[in-house]
Amino acid sequence: MSAPVSPLARFWAEFRRSPVAVAALLVVVVTSLLAIFAPWVAPQDPYDLTTLSLLDARREPGFVGSGGYAHLLGTDPQGRDLLSAILYGMRISLQIGLAAGTVALFLGTTIGILAAYARGWVETVLMRIVDLQLSFPAILLALVLVALLGQGKAQLITALVAAQYAYFARTAYGAATAERRKDYVEAALATPLSGRRVAFFHLLPNCLPPLIVVATVQIANSISLEATLSFLGLGLPVTEPSLGMLISNGFPYMMSGRYWISVYPGIALIVLIVAINLVGDRVRDQFNPRLRR
Amino acid sequence: MSGYVLQRLLQAALVMVAMSAIVFVGVYAIGNPVDIVIPPEATQDIRAATIARLGLDLPLWQQYLIFVRNLFDGDLGRSFIYNEPVLSLIAGRLPATLELVLLSVLSATVFGIALGVYAGYRPDSVLAKAIMAVSVLGFSVPTFWIGLILILTFAVNLGWLPAGGRGQTVDLLGVAWSFPTLDGLKHLVLPAVNLALFKFAMMIRLARAGTREVMLSDTIKFARAAGIRESTILRRHLLKLISIPIITVFGLELGSTLAFAVVTETIFSWPGVGKLIIDSIAVLDRPVMVAYLLLTTLLFVIINLTVDLLFALIDPRIRARGAA
Numbered sequence: 001m002s003a004p005v006s007p008l009a010r011f012w013a014e015f016r017r018s019p020v021a022v023a024a025l026l027v028v029v030v031t032s033l034l035a036i037f038a039p040w041v042a043p044q045d046p047y048d049l050t051t052l053s054l055l056d057a058r059r060e061p062g063f064v065g066s067g068g069y070a071h072l073l074g075t076d077p078q079g080r081d082l083l084s085a086i087l088y089g090m091r092i093s094l095q096i097g098l099a100a101g102t103v104a105l106f107l108g109t110t111i112g113i114l115a116a117y118a119r120g121w122v123e124t125v126l127m128r129i130v131d132l133q134l135s136f137p138a139i140l141l142a143l144v145l146v147a148l149l150g151q152g153k154a155q156l157i158t159a160l161v162a163a164q165y166a167y168f169a170r171t172a173y174g175a176a177t178a179e180r181r182k183d184y185v186e187a188a189l190a191t192p193l194s195g196r197r198v199a200f201f202h203l204l205p206n207c208l209p210p211l212i213v214v215a216t217v218q219i220a221n222s223i224s225l226e227a228t229l230s231f232l233g234l235g236l237p238v239t240e241p242s243l244g245m246l247i248s249n250g251f252p253y254m255m256s257g258r259y260w261i262s263v264y265p266g267i268a269l270i271v272l273i274v275a276i277n278l279v280g281d282r283v284r285d286q287f288n289p290r291l292r293r
Numbered sequence: 294m295s296g297y298v299l300q301r302l303l304q305a306a307l308v309m310v311a312m313s314a315i316v317f318v319g320v321y322a323i324g325n326p327v328d329i330v331i332p333p334e335a336t337q338d339i340r341a342a343t344i345a346r347l348g349l350d351l352p353l354w355q356q357y358l359i360f361v362r363n364l365f366d367g368d369l370g371r372s373f374i375y376n377e378p379v380l381s382l383i384a385g386r387l388p389a390t391l392e393l394v395l396l397s398v399l400s401a402t403v404f405g406i407a408l409g410v411y412a413g414y415r416p417d418s419v420l421a422k423a424i425m426a427v428s429v430l431g432f433s434v435p436t437f438w439i440g441l442i443l444i445l446t447f448a449v450n451l452g453w454l455p456a457g458g459r460g461q462t463v464d465l466l467g468v469a470w471s472f473p474t475l476d477g478l479k480h481l482v483l484p485a486v487n488l489a490l491f492k493f494a495m496m497i498r499l500a501r502a503g504t505r506e507v508m509l510s511d512t513i514k515f516a517r518a519a520g521i522r523e524s525t526i527l528r529r530h531l532l533k534l535i536s537i538p539i540i541t542v543f544g545l546e547l548g549s550t551l552a553f554a555v556v557t558e559t560i561f562s563w564p565g566v567g568k569l570i571i572d573s574i575a576v577l578d579r580p581v582m583v584a585y586l587l588l589t590t591l592l593f594v595i596i597n598l599t600v601d602l603l604f605a606l607i608d609p610r611i612r613a614r615g616a617a
Binding site: 132135136137139140143144147148220224227228231232233234247251254255259262263266269270273274277 | 308316319320429430432433434435436437438441442444445448449456548549552553555556559571574575582586589590593597
């Protein structure tokens with residue numbers, strides 16, 4: 001008999017077999033680390049106005065500015081080093097994406113499990129609302145909410161959560177109604193444990209795999225949605241330039257051939273989103289029993 | 294069946310009432326339009342008169358009731374900024390959005406199905422793999438970014454196509470259209486491609502999945518055994534069999550493309566409804582915001598209702614559930 005292997009180790013052993021997925025995971029980890037340690041990695045603090053000089057504004061990649069170092073990706077209209085701005089912007093984009101994804105995960109899961117467990121009119125009302133929301137495009141809901149709530153980090157996260165929790169609720173509900181019929185739930189309910197305990201400590205852990213998949217996809221979607229809203233001028237205030245806002249700032253200069261101000265932040269955004277999606281694809285395939293041999 | 298229809302109609306009406314209240318209260322909770330509409334140097338009298346004329350001095354619930362009553366007379370209010378009835382404002386912008394959305398959805402469907410069927414028919418060919426790579430990109434890359442790259446490539450660097458606006462228009466049935474003129478068509482290409490890309494990626498996936506499934510079915514086996522030519526099989530049998538999910542998605546996507554037009558219209562300064570709503574949000578033009586949101590909700594409610602009723606018509610199990 002071989003030594004017992006932890007589920008995580010087994011999962012990783014299988015994940016490793018896809019080179020694309022491993023590369024994507026590496027990209028996600030490296031970008032996240034770069035974003036977290038931006039203040040130490042970036043050549044310049046883009047918020048520190050004393051280090052900025054308008055003489056350095058809109059310079060081409062490779063230009064050596066007043067700071068005495070080369071701006072590898074050029075500078076933006078305020079004379080900020082674009083590489084630094086991207087690293088700091090990625091911090092904000094990741095923060096918003098993670099925060100919105102996590103809150104939506106908790107809210108949606110709670111609603112989905114509750115509906116599946118309570119049944120009756122609670123189930124009808126909750127799932128009707130969720131279905132209704134799913135029939136509207138997320139971007140429209142987010143747009144409306146941001147317009148109603150105004151600008152700011154908390155408002156933006158609220159809008160993203162409201163636009164996305166329904167996907168988690170649907171997934172959790174689907175998984176929970178399937179699990180609920182199984183014997184172990186009936187057995188747990190036959191013990192003196194409270195119904196709520198059974199729902200969240202017995203039912204929930206078995207609904208996690210599909211939720212993890214939705215979570216990866218939705219974090220990528222939050223980042224993309226946030227960038228879109230910021231590009232439209234409805235996202236974050238100017239004091240917190242996310243990747244979307246950096247792209248938006250460079251847009252007017254694109255016409256005069258100063259492509260780098262928009263293009264480089266955009267490439268950073270896309271690499272991040274595609275990498276997260278590729279990891280999510282792999283995780284989904286691994287959780288899919290139909291693809292198991 | 295009639296019980297099910299009645300139930301769905303009631304539900305749709307309930308959604309409209311709820312949404313109208315939420316949108317109205319929500320939009321009226323933000324900012325103070327008085328500061329925007331009335332210049333700061335206006336006298337106190339003018340200020341009071343304007344507030345009274347716009348009905349902003351009444352309690353919120355009275356404003357809402359007046360709004361609903363006017364709604365039934367087909368009056369959605371007047372724009373604070375353009376001082377024009379909102380309905381005619383939106384109607385004036387609608388053709389621009391419609392021609393953009395229709396062209397995008399149609400071309401995405403035609404090309405998407407063609408490429409998707411090929412990718413499903415020869416799944417191991419290099420071209421099929423390239424098609425699938427394009428569809429992955431179309432899914433993950435945000436629309437606004439693709440728009441920027443299109444402008445940078447075709448308008449700035451190559452100079453082949455204009456970067457924004459509608460170009461020369463022609464009046465047909467009293468409405469201005471861009472597509473009949475060469476100049477208008479040139480202006481239409483980039484925004485239409487931009488808006489179409491996401492649907493294009495989706496259509497490829499749908500058609501590919503459908504083709505792979507159908508090609509293994511007995512229908513195709515027997516058609517081949519009967520000696521029918523391969524091209525006839527594809528045209529006559531395959532297309533018919535994969536068309537059902539595609540038609541459903543086509544209908545649903547028409548609505549969501551309308552929502553995504555907001556982004557594309559902003560990038561390409563396309564003077565449609567989407568650009569109107571973004572501009573209205575920026576200047577807090579409440580009546581336009583409320584009207585746009587309500588009309589969009591209405592559109593989605595109608596689309597969903599139609600899809601549900603069509604399904605009920607096709608699937609007797611749904612009808613039975615509604616009657617029970």
